[in-house]
Amino acid sequence: MAAETAPDIPAGDPKHAVRATRTAGRKIRSVLLDAASRLFRERGLSGTSIADIAAGADAFPSQITYYFRTKEALFVEAACRDMLYLARATEQAALRAGTPRDYTRALVESVTASDAVAFFAEALTLTRRRQDLAPLVERTIERLHAEGLRAYASKIERHGWRSLREPDVTSRRFWAVAIGIMVEGYAMGRSSEALCAEMLRVLGEQATPASDAARLRLVGEAATQSRPEDQS
Amino acid sequence: MAAETAPDIPAGDPKHAVRATRTAGRKIRSVLLDAASRLFRERGLSGTSIADIAAGADAFPSQITYYFRTKEALFVEAACRDMLYLARATEQAALRAGTPRDYTRALVESVTASDAVAFFAEALTLTRRRQDLAPLVERTIERLHAEGLRAYASKIERHGWRSLREPDVTSRRFWAVAIGIMVEGYAMGRSSEALCAEMLRVLGEQATPASDAARLRLVGEAATQSRPEDQS
Numbered sequence: 001m002a003a004e005t006a007p008d009i010p011a012g013d014p015k016h017a018v019r020a021t022r023t024a025g026r027k028i029r030s031v032l033l034d035a036a037s038r039l040f041r042e043r044g045l046s047g048t049s050i051a052d053i054a055a056g057a058d059a060f061p062s063q064i065t066y067y068f069r070t071k072e073a074l075f076v077e078a079a080c081r082d083m084l085y086l087a088r089a090t091e092q093a094a095l096r097a098g099t100p101r102d103y104t105r106a107l108v109e110s111v112t113a114s115d116a117v118a119f120f121a122e123a124l125t126l127t128r129r130r131q132d133l134a135p136l137v138e139r140t141i142e143r144l145h146a147e148g149l150r151a152y153a154s155k156i157e158r159h160g161w162r163s164l165r166e167p168d169v170t171s172r173r174f175w176a177v178a179i180g181i182m183v184e185g186y187a188m189g190r191s192s193e194a195l196c197a198e199m200l201r202v203l204g205e206q207a208t209p210a211s212d213a214a215r216l217r218l219v220g221e222a223a224t225q226s227r228p229e230d231q232s
Numbered sequence: 233m234a235a236e237t238a239p240d241i242p243a244g245d246p247k248h249a250v251r252a253t254r255t256a257g258r259k260i261r262s263v264l265l266d267a268a269s270r271l272f273r274e275r276g277l278s279g280t281s282i283a284d285i286a287a288g289a290d291a292f293p294s295q296i297t298y299y300f301r302t303k304e305a306l307f308v309e310a311a312c313r314d315m316l317y318l319a320r321a322t323e324q325a326a327l328r329a330g331t332p333r334d335y336t337r338a339l340v341e342s343v344t345a346s347d348a349v350a351f352f353a354e355a356l357t358l359t360r361r362r363q364d365l366a367p368l369v370e371r372t373i374e375r376l377h378a379e380g381l382r383a384y385a386s387k388i389e390r391h392g393w394r395s396l397r398e399p400d401v402t403s404r405r406f407w408a409v410a411i412g413i414m415v416e417g418y419a420m421g422r423s424s425e426a427l428c429a430e431m432l433r434v435l436g437e438q439a440t441p442a443s444d445a446a447r448l449r450l451v452g453e454a455a456t457q458s459r460p461e462d463q464s
Binding site for chain 1: 276353420
């Protein structure tokens with residue numbers, strides 16, 4: 001219950017009008033999250049203190065406890081935010097891919113080039129022991145899957161690709177494999193290139209191109225020789 | 233280098249013959265690992281102290297530092313040991329499965345009924361920041377994949393199943409998906425049943441039964457109507 005109650009007002013609270021305070025609040029939160037993310041990704045949870053983050057954001061430690069209450073809550077919020085940023089960047093990176101293979105490769109290269117998944121996995125591990133932080137993690141995973149599904153479904157529809165599984169499963173599978181491969185690979189100090197190769201290998205094909213789908217139909221149904229190649 | 237050097241002899245070391253000392257040492261290590269595993273799985277790394285583990289094993293804290301040096305090294309060793317135990321129990325649980333679907337279900341039920349994968353994933357996350365512990369993790373993952381591959385290859389060969397991917401990829405994929413699903417699911421406080429359903433969904437089919445393989449050959453090659461059903 002305490003999580004919803006406002007803590008002590010930090011020293012020097014400007015007491016502007018509500019709207020101004022909210023805008024300023026959002027700005028400060030964002031600056032604190034940026035500094036936290038940078039330090040946590042570099043040094044991990046136990047290697048980073050609230051004082052380090054305050055110094056990195058040119059803020060007071062009391063502002064961190066005012067906006068986030070605990071270092072662990074800040075860790076999880078920063079990791080969830082970065083994970084959703086990564087998911088969007090990954091979709092962008094794959095927008096132009098013209099074949100299922102190029103599409104999967106673009107997604108995997110984007111995901112393995114960043115440590116955002118490893119950061120998020122650390123937040124997930126932490127949340128196991130801190131179930132008060134689970135609702136934010138749950139919302140993040142729901143958004144991750146919903147946005148992944150939307151992007152994938154629109155991509156295969158636009159190109160006329162045939163998904164090898166239900167699109168919903170494809171998107172969940174993508175992130176589960178990403179988390180598994182990154183948690184393993186980071187422990188062994190693997191390079192981005194090695195992570196990318198391993199993830200591509202484990203993921204396998206996600207869809208077949210329009211031409212293959214047509215060919216499969218030809219074999220199965222002895223249909224006419226039409227090939228709806230890449231309509232985008 | 234320090235990891236290989238013997239630390240100070242603990243108080244009361246019996247100084248028996250080398251062989252007796254080694255046997256006793258193995259026994260004590262094993263007792264310490266059992267107590268550590270129980271406490272770490274219940275309370276996590278930060279919720280467990282060396283003193284707790286010593287008390288749980290009816291031992292002295294100095295024995296823990298003698299055999300394992302640090303709490304983190306003990307954590308990783310206990311998690312690696314439990315992971316390999318789980319892998320063996322999982323193979324045993326799936327030995328009698330007569331169809332690819334039953335086989336996958338038996339594997340997944342066994343893996344999701346225990347928190348050993350979540351414990352191992354926590355050790356992997358820790359190892360990212362403690363690369364001195366990476367060699368043990370690396371050996372564990374190699375054994376996991378090698379033993380998984382051996383078990384899977386022998387299973388499909390014995391039953392005449394057709395693997396949908398290279399057997400090596402199937403085994404790596406299985407553990408990567410397990411880690412990803414468990415890290416996500418434990419963060420959200422999911423039940424074993426929910427984890428099992430989600431893992432089965434994401435994993436999909438791993439192989440087709442002998443009868444299907446024969447049917448596929450029939451379609452492809454118009455072969456004779458023989459069905460090498462379940463030879464075990």
